[in-house]
Amino acid sequence: MNSPAPSGTSAAHWQTYGLLMSHGRGLPNDDALARMLATQAGGGGSLPVGLGLRPAEFAALLKRHFPGAALPVVSDRPAPGRDPRLSEEQEELTGLLDLHRAGQDVSEHWMSVIVATGCMANDHLWQDLGLWSRQDLSELMARNFPTLAARNNRDMKWKKFLYKQLCEQEGIYLCRAPSCAVCRDYALCFGPEDSLSRR
Numbered sequence: 001m002n003s004p005a006p007s008g009t010s011a012a013h014w015q016t017y018g019l020l021m022s023h024g025r026g027l028p029n030d031d032a033l034a035r036m037l038a039t040q041a042g043g044g045g046s047l048p049v050g051l052g053l054r055p056a057e058f059a060a061l062l063k064r065h066f067p068g069a070a071l072p073v074v075s076d077r078p079a080p081g082r083d084p085r086l087s088e089e090q091e092e093l094t095g096l097l098d099l100h101r102a103g104q105d106v107s108e109h110w111m112s113v114i115v116a117t118g119c120m121a122n123d124h125l126w127q128d129l130g131l132w133s134r135q136d137l138s139e140l141m142a143r144n145f146p147t148l149a150a151r152n153n154r155d156m157k158w159k160k161f162l163y164k165q166l167c168e169q170e171g172i173y174l175c176r177a178p179s180c181a182v183c184r185d186y187a188l189c190f191g192p193e194d195s196l197s198r199r
Contacts, residue, residue: 013042023069036130045130052117100148125158
């Protein structure tokens with residue numbers, strides 16, 4: 001991942017990122033996870049404490065990717081509880097992602113949970129996850145869920161794409177247009193993902 005940190009990044013953000021990467025094991029998801037955790041330590045992103053993982057899973061993630069690293073305490077985050085109204089939706093998204101895992105590392109399942117948790121928030125998925133750019137998210141998706149990522153060959157916004165995949169998997173077609181190219185909502189699904197536009 002080569003994208004720069006977002007503007008206004010705090011010193012704590014950089015310290016956390018540097019600390020984590022100095023303890024990183026060189027695994028494929030080290031950088032993405034360090035970015036998420038650093039963003040969270042700096043007050044950004046939308047993920048709860050533990051990135052949406054259960055405490056034992058989060059501890060295993062830290063041990064696997066950043067052994068010996070001591071994270072700063074993040075106190076302004078909600079506990080990793082699950083909203084019962086969104087629980088089924090989150091489980092379905094996790095299941096969809098798990099079906100398309102690369103099969104290279106245990107952290108792919110953790111990423112399924114983390115990405116599904118990020119989908120429950122309101123900004124662009126890369127922002128909700130605490131990544132630094134859409135490119136970071138595209139790389140994460142290609143690395144962890146390559147067959148699913150390959151389907152997003154028209155650069156659809158990731159949340160829209162994942163929900164569209166869920167709908168198609170269930171045989172539900174909400175779009176009225178015969179194709180995306182002629183849909184009046186095209187810009188909502190395929191428009192730019194800067195900090196001013198939503199989802």
